[in-house]
Amino acid sequence: MSPERLVLVxxxxxxxxxxxxxxxxxxxxxxxxxxxxxxxxxxGGTVGGEILAAIGASGQRDSLDWSRVELWWGDERWLPAGDPERNDTLADDGLLAGLVAQGLLAPARIHRLPASDGPLDLDAAAGSYAAELSRSARKGEPVPDFDLLFLGVGPDGHVASLFPEYDGIRVTEPTVVAVRNSPKPPPERLSLTLPAINRADRVWLCLAGADKAPALGLALAGANTVEVPVAGVSGRVRTIFFLDRDAAAEVPPELLADDGTTA
Known part of the structure; x- marks a missing residue:
């Protein structure tokens, strides 16, 4: 059975x-x-932060058994720990700090990508996170069985920190890549590779704004992955694009689905 793809607006x-x-x-x-x-x-990203805040503000938050959840990141900016531009800081502010403070989530279950003020350089940090992923995976597997992976999408079609025409989008091994000379600041980053992303059962891509519409249109039309990285994203069970109306401007109507499908 082929993986399912949904577009919800x-x-x-x-x-x-x-x-x-x-x-x-x-x-x-x-x-x-x-x-x-x-x-x-x-x-990370603006929309990602808004979603984490909505998860944190939900009345269902305390009913979920967070003690049975392991949290990872798809990419991170190579900045000091606690920097407001880091993706994990955004998650702390919107969701994680409250869960930890109330004893709902143990810090050991939050698997942060290394920070620039730690003991590792960028390449060693990529290797360290790849090793941490492997340790939490089933024997012989490179990453855990990701049940759900969130992604934002840039106006250029990049996902995580895999940018069009850059070396990172071409990497197949290992599972984590060091990114240099990023076209958007900061220039140094860490990112899951596309094969690691595509090992997730469910991938949820969340886009808002008219500037995202052209890249999304290309991706849904089957664009080249090196040129439009989001075109290469596919969850093993299901891929869902969550869009606002501006981001959906170039989506053919026949691709749109009703928001009633179990994810």
Whole structure:
């Protein structure tokens, strides 16, 4: 059976974030009914931050068994720990700090990518995170069985820190790549590779704004992955594009789905 792809459209960013948060609890709750642990990969970006805040503000937050959740990141900016531009800082502010403070989530289950003020250089940091992923995976597998992986998409079609025509989008091994000379600041980053991303069962791509519409249109039309990285993203079970109406401007109507499908 081929993986399923859905395109869901909401009136605005607030509606998008609220819908993703509700579906998050439905999906992870269902996973935890069948598995002892759920592995989730977070993303950064403005929309990603709004979604994490909506997850944190949800009335369902305290009913989820966070002690059975392992959290990872798809990419990170090579900045000092706690820097406001880091993706994990965004997640702390919107969701994680509250969970940890209330004892709902142990810090050991939050797998942060290394920071620039730590003991490792950029290449060693990539290797360290790849090793951490491997240690949490089933024997012989390079990464855990990611149940849900979030991604944002840039106006140029980049995902995580895999940019068009850059070396990172071409890397197949290892699972984590050191990124230099990024076309958007900061220039140094860490990122999962595309094969690692595509090992997730469910990939949720969350886009808002008219500047995202052209890249999304190209991706859905089957563009070359090196030129439009988002075109190469595919979850093993399901891939869902969550869009506001501006981002959906170039999506053919026949690709749109109703927001009633179990994720």
């Amino acid at each position: 909401y009136d605005d960013r607030a509606g998008l974030a609220s819908a993703v948060a509700a579906r998050f609890y439905e999906t992870i709750g269902g996973i935890l009914e069948t598995k002892p642990v759920a592995h989730i990969v977070f993303t």
